Amino acid sequence: MKTFEDLRHLVEDEFNNLDLPKQPNNLYAPIKYALTQGGKRMRPVLTLMACNIFSDNIEPAIKPALGLEIFHNFTLLHDDIMDCSDLRRGHPTVHSKWNNNIAILAGDAMAFVAMQYVAAAPQNVAQQVCDIFNRTALEVCEGQQFDMDFETSNNVHEKDYINMIRLKTAVLPAACLKIGALIGGANEEQAQHLYNLGINIGLAFQLQDDYLDVFSTPDVLGKPIGGDIVENKKTFLLIKTLGKLDVIQRNDLLKYLADKTVERYEKVSYVTDIYSRMKVADDCSKKIEKYFAAAYNELSAIDVDNSRLEMLRAFMDKIANRKK
Amino acid sequence: MKTFEDLRHLVEDEFNNLDLPKQPNNLYAPIKYALTQGGKRMRPVLTLMACNIFSDNIEPAIKPALGLEIFHNFTLLHDDIMDCSDLRRGHPTVHSKWNNNIAILAGDAMAFVAMQYVAAAPQNVAQQVCDIFNRTALEVCEGQQFDMDFETSNNVHEKDYINMIRLKTAVLPAACLKIGALIGGANEEQAQHLYNLGINIGLAFQLQDDYLDVFSTPDVLGKPIGGDIVENKKTFLLIKTLGKLDVIQRNDLLKYLADKTVERYEKVSYVTDIYSRMKVADDCSKKIEKYFAAAYNELSAIDVDNSRLEMLRAFMDKIANRKK
Numbered sequence: 018m019k020t021f022e023d024l025r026h027l028v029e030d031e032f033n034n035l036d037l038p039k040q041p042n043n044l045y046a047p048i049k050y051a052l053t054q055g056g057k058r059m060r061p062v063l064t065l066m067a068c069n070i071f072s073d074n075i076e077p078a079i080k081p082a083l084g085l086e087i088f089h090n091f092t093l094l095h096d097d098i099m100d101c102s103d104l105r106r107g108h109p110t111v112h113s114k115w116n117n118n119i120a121i122l123a124g125d126a127m128a129f130v131a132m133q134y135v136a137a138a139p140q141n142v143a144q145q146v147c148d149i150f151n152r153t154a155l156e157v158c159e160g161q162q163f164d165m166d167f168e169t170s171n172n173v174h175e176k177d178y179i180n181m182i183r184l185k186t187a188v189l190p191a192a193c194l195k196i197g198a199l200i201g202g203a204n205e206e207q208a209q210h211l212y213n214l215g216i217n218i219g220l221a222f223q224l225q226d227d228y229l230d231v232f233s234t235p236d237v238l239g240k241p242i243g244g245d246i247v248e249n250k251k252t253f254l255l256i257k258t259l260g261k262l263d264v265i266q267r268n269d270l271l272k273y274l275a276d277k278t279v280e281r282y283e284k285v286s287y288v289t290d291i292y293s294r295m296k297v298a299d300d301c302s303k304k305i306e307k308y309f310a311a312a313y314n315e316l317s318a319i320d321v322d323n324s325r326l327e328m329l330r331a332f333m334d335k336i337a338n339r340k341k
Numbered sequence: 342m343k344t345f346e347d348l349r350h351l352v353e354d355e356f357n358n359l360d361l362p363k364q365p366n367n368l369y370a371p372i373k374y375a376l377t378q379g380g381k382r383m384r385p386v387l388t389l390m391a392c393n394i395f396s397d398n399i400e401p402a403i404k405p406a407l408g409l410e411i412f413h414n415f416t417l418l419h420d421d422i423m424d425c426s427d428l429r430r431g432h433p434t435v436h437s438k439w440n441n442n443i444a445i446l447a448g449d450a451m452a453f454v455a456m457q458y459v460a461a462a463p464q465n466v467a468q469q470v471c472d473i474f475n476r477t478a479l480e481v482c483e484g485q486q487f488d489m490d491f492e493t494s495n496n497v498h499e500k501d502y503i504n505m506i507r508l509k510t511a512v513l514p515a516a517c518l519k520i521g522a523l524i525g526g527a528n529e530e531q532a533q534h535l536y537n538l539g540i541n542i543g544l545a546f547q548l549q550d551d552y553l554d555v556f557s558t559p560d561v562l563g564k565p566i567g568g569d570i571v572e573n574k575k576t577f578l579l580i581k582t583l584g585k586l587d588v589i590q591r592n593d594l595l596k597y598l599a600d601k602t603v604e605r606y607e608k609v610s611y612v613t614d615i616y617s618r619m620k621v622a623d624d625c626s627k628k629i630e631k632y633f634a635a636a637y638n639e640l641s642a643i644d645v646d647n648s649r650l651e652m653l654r655a656f657m658d659k660i661a662n663r664k665k
Contacts, residue, residue, distance in 0.1 A: 038483075041487050041490060044486040098445060099445060118423040119486075119489075121419055121422060121445060122489075124449075125419060125448075125452065126479055126482040126483075128449065128453075129475050129479045129482065130479065132475045132478075133475045133476075133479070136468070136472065144460070144467060147471065148457075151453050151457045152457075154453040155450055155453045155454065158446055158449050158453065159364075159368060159450075162365040162368040162443075163365050165443075166365060166367055
């Protein structure tokens, strides 16, 4: 069995030696740049991990794993244009290093490069793998649009938010796990357990982000607390709070959030105080626990020797206990 | 055998009844809009036409044909953002009717919808069809980048220009013909003849555009003459002319083209005059004839009863004789 770091280094080496055309340079240089700025490589590692659960030979899963990471980086590249973000992982984003048109087109090309890599899955599962990939890619676009819609809406319900983060962040790791499993020889039922596991981990992970942004400490988090509050981000905590307030309190909070004159420290402590009174931290923790419990249930339903699940279980434990 | 109009109406009906999800509306409404603004539907019709050459049953080619048109409209949607074009076929473009972010994301989603439709090709050819589609899609992105690069370069050679229009405009109709042929049951060799035919028609078609923009008449063309000259577009005529001029004449022309004070009528007649002296109209016509000759050669190499080639031949004749 490979370790998580083994797989991550394997992925990193593949990207450093990626065989892309040279011309046109203004198309392929930004792609090469976008794919070699680091990142956790979570998705391709999950793909290889899932393959490794069912097979000692992960080689057939490598190209599809890279394809899934290329797709992920394509979404980041276009998201950065939409959000006007000039930095990503401490480096200039493609649209700020080059320009918007080059960034749009480089992203488009990455989507088709991703497809080519995913389509390199073994014959016997290629069509099923491509179907999962295409459906997932479309779902990620849906999630991004819901996210953009929610920014300007004060009437987002909890179930809409959960559905949005499922689409925007959970379906891709879930697809990575299922695709890796199928390439490793898992049957549809076993692979589906890994898909469901991925959905639950993905949902829990996003809710952890929402929680830690407010209820961690700067030294542990490694950045100032309350970034989401300052940006008026529609997190689980805010949506849940707005749902619990009566109409007057609700409008007061919305008016307060819209006030640009409030300075950061006051805004963060004011909103955090409301969160505490509304007990939404508990609501959030309970939901996180619920999703992790469901994920561990899926894990135990996978019918292989326990030793083969060690790495994935360790990975889940690490996320379940993360403090940043 | 179906007629061209039969196939076009079939495609139009399919798009008017396209089964797309409803939510998020800000993702799917722009897609629906982009796909129902008319257009010649050349690419899906070519796909069905090619299938019909080898089989009386074109039904299996319909979804891939739609996928290829969805892909084409995705490229138009993103090109319109890059070119800041507010109108397309007389209607507001998606980014001007909605906004840039919605247009970027709707285009991204269309790329994956296109893939799903193309992947619906019959089992026995699905993988080959998807490979052709992915490679072609990437080539179209390369062509678009070369085109953007050429806008700011005064050193574009004829062979670079031909390669650019091959990628940007010829490979897609060629892929449509090959994919349709394969679905119709053609072998690789027969399908490749149709691909090559498509490349040659595509190149000839683009050179006809360059030629007619200058050497037609407003009443025949249905729009003012010299639009490309006014926009300083790097057409075959301009590139060929710059290649024939000596250094001094070359720089004089480039300086003249860069002068924004020259009014339209003077600029068009001045540049047209140089084109005539450099005899680039003949060069262009000769190239167009050469590509059509090559296309008819490929047609005659297709090993089916002549009657099955009637519609494609009629289509080629129509393009060969077009005056607008």
